[in-house]
Amino acid sequence: xxxxxxxxxxxxxxxxxxxxxxxxxxxxxxxxxxxxxxxxxxxxxxxxxxxxxxxxxxxxxxxxxxxxxxxxxxxxxxxxxxxxxxxxxxxxxxxxxxxxxxxxxxxxxxxxxxxxxxxxxxxxxxxxxxxxxxxxxxxxxxxxxxxxxxxxxxxxxxxxxxxxxxxxxxxxxxxxxxxxxxxxxxxxxxxxxxxxxxxxxxxxxxxxxxxxxxxxxxxxxxxxxxxxxxxxxxxxxxxxxxxxxxxxxxxxxxxxxxxxxxxxxxxxxxxxxxxxxxxxxxxxxxxxxxxxxxxxxxxxxxxxxxxxxxxxxx
Amino acid sequence: xxxxxxxxxxxxxxxxxxxxxxxxxxxxxxxxxxxxxxxxxxxxxxxxxxxxxxxxxxxxxxxxxxxxxxxxxxxxxxxxxxxxxxxxxxxxxxxxxxxxxxxxxxxxxxxxxxxxxxxxxxxxxxxxxxxxxxxxxxxxxxxxxxxxxxxxxxxxxxxxxxxxxxxxxxxxxxxxxxxxxxxxxxxxxxxxxxxxxxxxxxxxxxxxxxxxxxxxxxxxxxxxxxxxxxxxxxxxxxxxxxxxxxxxxxxxxxxxxxxxxxxxxxxxxxxxxxxxxxxxxxxxxxxxxxxxxxxxxxxxxxxxxxxxxxxxxx
Numbered sequence: 001x002x003x004x005x006x007x008x009x010x011x012x013x014x015x016x017x018x019x020x021x022x023x024x025x026x027x028x029x030x031x032x033x034x035x036x037x038x039x040x041x042x043x044x045x046x047x048x049x050x051x052x053x054x055x056x057x058x059x060x061x062x063x064x065x066x067x068x069x070x071x072x073x074x075x076x077x078x079x080x081x082x083x084x085x086x087x088x089x090x091x092x093x094x095x096x097x098x099x100x101x102x103x104x105x106x107x108x109x110x111x112x113x114x115x116x117x118x119x120x121x122x123x124x125x126x127x128x129x130x131x132x133x134x135x136x137x138x139x140x141x142x143x144x145x146x147x148x149x150x151x152x153x154x155x156x157x158x159x160x161x162x163x164x165x166x167x168x169x170x171x172x173x174x175x176x177x178x179x180x181x182x183x184x185x186x187x188x189x190x191x192x193x194x195x196x197x198x199x200x201x202x203x204x205x206x207x208x209x210x211x212x213x214x215x216x217x218x219x220x221x222x223x224x225x226x227x228x229x230x231x232x233x234x235x236x237x238x239x240x241x242x243x244x245x246x247x248x249x250x251x252x253x254x255x256x257x258x259x260x261x262x263x264x265x266x267x268x269x270x271x272x273x274x275x276x277x278x279x280x281x282x283x284x285x286x287x288x289x290x291x292x293x294x295x296x297x298x299x300x301x302x303x304x305x306x307x308x309x310x311x312x313x314x
Numbered sequence: 315x316x317x318x319x320x321x322x323x324x325x326x327x328x329x330x331x332x333x334x335x336x337x338x339x340x341x342x343x344x345x346x347x348x349x350x351x352x353x354x355x356x357x358x359x360x361x362x363x364x365x366x367x368x369x370x371x372x373x374x375x376x377x378x379x380x381x382x383x384x385x386x387x388x389x390x391x392x393x394x395x396x397x398x399x400x401x402x403x404x405x406x407x408x409x410x411x412x413x414x415x416x417x418x419x420x421x422x423x424x425x426x427x428x429x430x431x432x433x434x435x436x437x438x439x440x441x442x443x444x445x446x447x448x449x450x451x452x453x454x455x456x457x458x459x460x461x462x463x464x465x466x467x468x469x470x471x472x473x474x475x476x477x478x479x480x481x482x483x484x485x486x487x488x489x490x491x492x493x494x495x496x497x498x499x500x501x502x503x504x505x506x507x508x509x510x511x512x513x514x515x516x517x518x519x520x521x522x523x524x525x526x527x528x529x530x531x532x533x534x535x536x537x538x539x540x541x542x543x544x545x546x547x548x549x550x551x552x553x554x555x556x557x558x559x560x561x562x563x564x565x566x567x568x569x570x571x572x573x574x575x576x577x578x579x580x581x582x583x584x585x586x587x588x589x590x591x592x593x594x595x596x597x598x599x600x601x602x603x604x605x606x607x608x609x610x611x612x613x614x615x616x617x618x619x620x621x622x623x624x625x626x627x628x
Contacts, residue, residue: 045435
């Protein structure tokens with residue numbers, strides 16, 4: 001268990017009368033007989049979640065996008081957001097750029113900013129997002145079933161590649177580097193409502209800490225395990241060539257979705273996704289083995305290390 | 315206009331389809347035909363909103379109480395909260411104390427913690443509170459009417475006195491000092507639903523930045539002005555004796571309510587408040603004069619200075 005999850009379980013998780021409390025991508029409260037409001041709050045702190053050099057426009061986009069991702073992970077539609085910004089000095093050009101990025105993202109994903117505050121402090125953005133979810137279509141982490149297919153939206157590992165490019169740890173082609181840095185700075189969460197309207201999936205989570213760490217949350221909540229096949233992972237040509245699957249398995253900040261769905265829905269998911277031009281890839285199976293297994297492109301089991309992004313690790 | 319309000323208006327306020335967006339103590343979204351969900355997010359940063367020496371237990375209480383106050387200011391009932399905590403190091407005793415204070419406050423005001431996150435960063439607490447409000451009883455800043463009575467709940471100026479005691483700027487009797495510091499560390503917001511169920515009030519705001527600054531928000535939103543009488547302000551014996559009304563007029567952190575109500579409701583408010591043992595004091599009138607007037611205990615107009623607590627003032 002991550003230190004963050006341990007802290008939350010020890011100090012903050014209590015029984016609640018809400019339909020869903022702490023422990024998923026969003027909490028659920030009642031809206032009407034057919035729908036919930038899903039609520040999630042995510043904070044980005046300078047030096048922990050973003051480099052001080054991050055352009056304000058990109059930060060405005062990303063701070064909201066990571067929250068949009070939480071609502072998509074519940075199978076919902078983002079609607080409103082409260083935006084709390086702490087900054088050290090009263091920097092109008094920075095705020096103007098930040099708000100432009102924020103509003104660009106809000107427009108793209110249909111979110112309206114309805115509240116929040118600005119305070120003085122070390123740069124930090126805390127956004128609460130509110131989305132609507134149909135009760136029948138809600139996707140919880142605990143919903144995975146034995147033998148489910150495991151699916152991943154979009155491409156993964158790119159944001160972590162982008163971070164290593166910025167840190168000059170690796171060199172990619174100009175185009176590949178540009179794309180990776182764009183994925184790091186301006187994540188594009190994937191809306192799967194056009195598929196989930198047919199109730200094709202059982203569970204979902206968004207990938208903020210890497211496939212291993214985030215899939216583990218689904219598996220722990222569902223009391224199951226999984227096999228993941230690296231050969232099937234939707235990763236860049238460079239990751240495939242270098243067999244650098246760790247970027248996908250342990251790299252954070254992708255904000256794509258991991259979903260599970262019954263095998264019988266596999267063809268329908270593929271067909272609908274093609275129709276909707278939605279990239280979604282079958283990467284493994286839910287099992288009832290003792291532990292998660294990851295297989296390299298030759299079919300050999302890989303060692304799983306516990307190195308998903310962690311706060312509080314000194 | 316405060317710098318904070320200016321920033322919010324310039325960069326973040328947009329037209330919204332929500333029943334109430336940026337610019338009040340809480341935003342409103344639809345719950346059902348009779349009720350709204352009211353949502354508010356408030357952030358407390360170390361050195362800006364609390365001293366580094368603040369006991370974690372008190373901080374846990376206060377971080378939630380200031381949000382409870384926002385829901386009471388809308389005439390609503392707090393229900394749920396999302397709690398986001400940034401701390402620099404993984405300090406379990408601190409977190410334990412913080413969560414104890416948070417849960418004590420949650421229990422007292424009937425709030426359930428349903429989500430949030432913990433991150434690494436300079437100490438900061440950002441809480442989103444969700445409350446239910448009956449549509450008929452909602453109190454907006456813009457609801458004040460000409461000639462309304464102005465009411466204040468509880469006692470004001472105590473938290474600012476407490477801060478000056480801690481800073482050794484003033485010396486009070488031991489009992490008075492203890493009470494003032496308690497008010498600073500553990501504010502007790504006042505629930506006026508037992509009166510507002512009869513729809514007695516027109517508007518409300520909570521006092522976080524002092525009477526002048528917060529009443530100004532009501533007056534600006536309602537396009538009106540006011541007369542305030544210091545002799546009527548619910549302040550401590552020390553403030554009265556020293557004529558130190560600035561603590562009440564400009565001191566922050568009281569988390570009591572300013573309300574306005576038609577004169578015809580005055581006796582009913584007094585009678586009901588006495589029955590419910592709820593301290594509420596009539597302190598002035600809403601006017602349509604050019605500017606707000608504050609009168610000293612001798613009836614002389616006082617100079618109003620623009621020194622409510624401000625972020626970003628360097």
